[in-house]
Amino acid sequence: MIVADxxxxxxxxxxxxxxxxxxxxKGVNLSIKAGEIHAIMGPNGSGKSTLSxxxxxxxxxxxxxxxxxxxxxxxxxxxxAERARAGVFLAFQYPIEIPGVSNSDFLRLxxxxxxxxxxxPELDLLDFGDLLQEKxxxxxxxxxxxxxxxxxxxxxxxxxRNEILQMAILEPTLAIxxxxxxxxxxxxxxxxxxxxxxxxxxxxxxxxxxxxxRLLQYIIPDYIHVMAEGKITLxxxxxxxxxxxxxxxxxxxxxDA
Amino acid sequence: xxxxxxxQQRGREQLAHLQPPTGQExxxxxxxxxxxxxxxxxxxxxxxxxxxxPWQPHLIPEAHHGLWVNGRWCCPSALxxxxxxxxxxxxxxxxxxxxxxxxxxxxxxxxPATQDYFGYCNLAALGEVAVLYVPKNRAIAxxxxxxxxxxAKPQGDCLWVQPRCLVVLExxxxxxxxxxxxxxxxxxxxxxxxxxxxLDDGAHLDHVMVQQEGSHTLHFQTTALSQASHSAYRGxxxxxxxxxxxxxxxxxxxxxxxxxxLSGLIYGAADQHQELYTTIDLGHPHxxxxxxxxxxxxxxxxxxxxxxxxxxxxxxxxxxxxxxxTLLRSPKSRxxxxxxxxxxxxxxxxxxGVTVSQLDADELFYLLSRGIDPPAAARLLSYGFAxxxxxxxxxxxxxxxxxxxLMQHTASGL
Ligand SMILES: Nc1ncnc2c1ncn2[C@@H]1O[C@H](COP(=O)(O)OP(=O)(O)O)[C@@H](O)[C@H]1O
Ligand SMILES: [Mg+2]
Numbered sequence: 001m002i003v004a005d006x007x008x009x010x011x012x013x014x015x016x017x018x019x020x021x022x023x024x025x026k027g028v029n030l031s032i033k034a035g036e037i038h039a040i041m042g043p044n045g046s047g048k049s050t051l052s053x054x055x056x057x058x059x060x061x062x063x064x065x066x067x068x069x070x071x072x073x074x075x076x077x078x079x080x081a082e083r084a085r086a087g088v089f090l091a092f093q094y095p096i097e098i099p100g101v102s103n104s105d106f107l108r109l110x111x112x113x114x115x116x117x118x119x120x121p122e123l124d125l126l127d128f129g130d131l132l133q134e135k136x137x138x139x140x141x142x143x144x145x146x147x148x149x150x151x152x153x154x155x156x157x158x159x160x161r162n163e164i165l166q167m168a169i170l171e172p173t174l175a176i177x178x179x180x181x182x183x184x185x186x187x188x189x190x191x192x193x194x195x196x197x198x199x200x201x202x203x204x205x206x207x208x209x210x211x212x213x214r215l216l217q218y219i220i221p222d223y224i225h226v227m228a229e230g231k232i233t234l235x236x237x238x239x240x241x242x243x244x245x246x247x248x249x250x251x252x253x254x255x256d257a
Numbered sequence: 258x259x260x261x262x263x264x265q266q267r268g269r270e271q272l273a274h275l276q277p278p279t280g281q282e283x284x285x286x287x288x289x290x291x292x293x294x295x296x297x298x299x300x301x302x303x304x305x306x307x308x309x310x311p312w313q314p315h316l317i318p319e320a321h322h323g324l325w326v327n328g329r330w331c332c333p334s335a336l337x338x339x340x341x342x343x344x345x346x347x348x349x350x351x352x353x354x355x356x357x358x359x360x361x362x363x364x365x366x367x368x369p370a371t372q373d374y375f376g377y378c379n380l381a382a383l384g385e386v387a388v389l390y391v392p393k394n395r396a397i398a399x400x401x402x403x404x405x406x407x408x409a410k411p412q413g414d415c416l417w418v419q420p421r422c423l424v425v426l427e428x429x430x431x432x433x434x435x436x437x438x439x440x441x442x443x444x445x446x447x448x449x450x451x452x453x454x455x456l457d458d459g460a461h462l463d464h465v466m467v468q469q470e471g472s473h474t475l476h477f478q479t480t481a482l483s484q485a486s487h488s489a490y491r492g493x494x495x496x497x498x499x500x501x502x503x504x505x506x507x508x509x510x511x512x513x514x515x516x517x518x519l520s521g522l523i524y525g526a527a528d529q530h531q532e533l534y535t536t537i538d539l540g541h542p543h544x545x546x547x548x549x550x551x552x553x554x555x556x557x558x559x560x561x562x563x564x565x566x567x568x569x570x571x572x573x574x575x576x577x578x579x580x581x582x583t584l585l586r587s588p589k590s591r592x593x594x595x596x597x598x599x600x601x602x603x604x605x606x607x608x609x610g611v612t613v614s615q616l617d618a619d620e621l622f623y624l625l626s627r628g629i630d631p632p633a634a635a636r637l638l639s640y641g642f643a644x645x646x647x648x649x650x651x652x653x654x655x656x657x658x659x660x661x662x663l664m665q666h667t668a669s670g671l
Contacts, residue, residue: 059622081625096620098624101644113627113629114628
């Protein structure tokens with residue numbers, strides 16, 4: 001929702017970044033205020049995931065220019081774990097499997113890291129169990145998934161639900177969802193979207209990365225940006241998604257020319 | 258009549274022809290005992306104050322216990338012969354003409370794996386032998402724990418302890434054995450232990466081994482196992498401590514349809530050197546074996562794993578699998594690992610695999626992206642790597658103690 005005078009959570013200015021010396025982001029500008037949902041759409045390979053990895057500090061991606069301010073401070077001054085504790089969250093396009101580490105241990109560890117950072121009490125096994133019971137219905141997750149290893153042997157949809165469960169537990173200020181809709185059937189898409197909708201408040205904001213318009217029928221964005229070749233080339237409201245769906249990304253190239 | 262003295266005598270005679278390995282031998286290329294073994298040793302350890310029992314936290318609450326302290330058996334037998342033929346105690350300096358006593362004594366040092374320099378050193382110093390004897394078709398529900406604890410005198414000579422155990426499970430019997438090896442940090446110590454295990458037809462042994470020796474201990478342990486047909490052995494080896502440690506496990510399948518399973522963890526940090534040499538000899542039809550070995554090394558630690566599988570000509574329709582996986586947590590840690598297959602039968606299934614990896618960058622980043630700090634993330638990944646073998650341990654208290662140990666230790670060593 002667009003809220004008048006709401007503070008800026010994320011301001012990206014002229015951001016450039018490269019992978020293995022190859023420039024991928026070529027001057028990204030974007031600003032997101034509290035309460036807003038932004039969507040970034042664009043063809044495969046345009047740099048959407050790269051932007052999400054740069055914002056969260058993946059070591060493979062090198063920032064070569066520009067600036068990013070998060071809640072008014074330099075985001076790049078923070079280590080990846082610090083960014084997370086400060087409220088930046090990425091739902092991975094391809095969630096990682098961690099054999100031998102139980103999902104609930106992992107969730108509790110990350111929850112307590114965030115609590116500690118906020119000066120709030122850490123939860124023991126029992127109290128955290130109660131918190132989980134409260135959060136599980138948000139993504140309609142079977143409690144059996146808590147005792148299994150993180151993402152190991154989960155289906156694509158289960159992995160994505162697990163990502164949203166983590167979002168529900170960590171309550172981020174900025175949630176970046178990278179292709180959370182890809183590989184989901186309609187049921188899973190509905191569950192995941194409902195989860196995200198439940199978690200959006202006037203205090204936080206959300207950056208949805210998607211290739212398809214389908215997700216945007218479930219989560220209604222305030223703004224849609226189109227990314228092409230490492231830049232945001234077009235910004236509009238939700239009707240832009242329908243244009244894109246009808247006319248394809250090639251239409252943009254034609255208008256460029 | 259066999260006596261401890263006659264066994265000792267045999268050990269001394271054999272030793273007269275033997276030298277410690279020099280490093281020329283293939284299986285001793287990373288350790289050179291001839292140069293490394295302490296030249297001056299003592300069998301007198303640090304005396305304990307009354308009521309002092311530093312091993313106490315390592316006693317398994319649900320088990321019967323037997324204790325070696327500074328190389329001497331110091332526990333009255335917890336269970337006696339009287340209990341319907343079950344025996345957990347020792348063969349000692351007072352020989353007996355009892356047929357069972359004589360039969361058990363006659364099994365000592367019969368396994369070929371005990372007939373080498375280290376085995377005969379142990380035999381030549383024989384005082385008592387810890388014995389677990391389970392008669393036919395009996396199952397002991399409670400685990401049996403044999404714990405060896407040693408502490409050298411500070412500034413004293415190197416303390417040499419040589420505990421010896423004999424485990425005999427008669428046909429159709431079943432038991433769970435835990436061997437725990439402990440010593441104090443700081444003062445030099447040489448543990449040279451031998452455990453001989455004989456499983457008769459259809460017997461089943463679960464065998465947990467936890468090596469948590471001190472930082473100055475040289476630990477040699479030979480585990481010699483002989484299995485008759487349809488018997489099953491489950492070995493769980495946790496090699497965590499010591500300065501230089503080597504375990505040799507030799508398994509002989511002596512009849513058809515015998516099953517051997519080993520799973521283990523080697524954990525090395527600082528400048529630890531850890532070796533594991535296993536041999537599984539499948540000599541009969543329908544034998545099976547599985548071995549999953551995990552190795553985690555940090556700092557400047559060095560690990561060596563050699564897993565030999567021999568499938569003899571008569572061993573048709575056998576199935577042997579071995580997988581070793583190593584996690585190197587630091588740039589200076591090092592592993593030498595190599596499967597060795599000697600297959601003479603044609604109708605067999607034999608698989609082996611070796612992986613050596615570092616902490617996975619994407620797994621690490623995933624944890625960081627959830628607010629977990631790098632050291633905690635590395636710890637969690639190392640813990641997860643070990644979990645597959647640790648969770649198999651069939652005794653809950655041992656399992657949780659190891660999990661706690663891992664949680665504590667995997668935080669450092671990067
Ligand atoms: N880790 C990486 N290593 C090498 N190339 C990469 C890596 N990540 C992304 N790229 C390259 O960067 C470009 C943009 O990729 P990406 O950000 O994943 O696009 P999108 O998410 O929009 O499909 C592609 O050409 C891709 O091959
Ligand atoms: Mg992508």
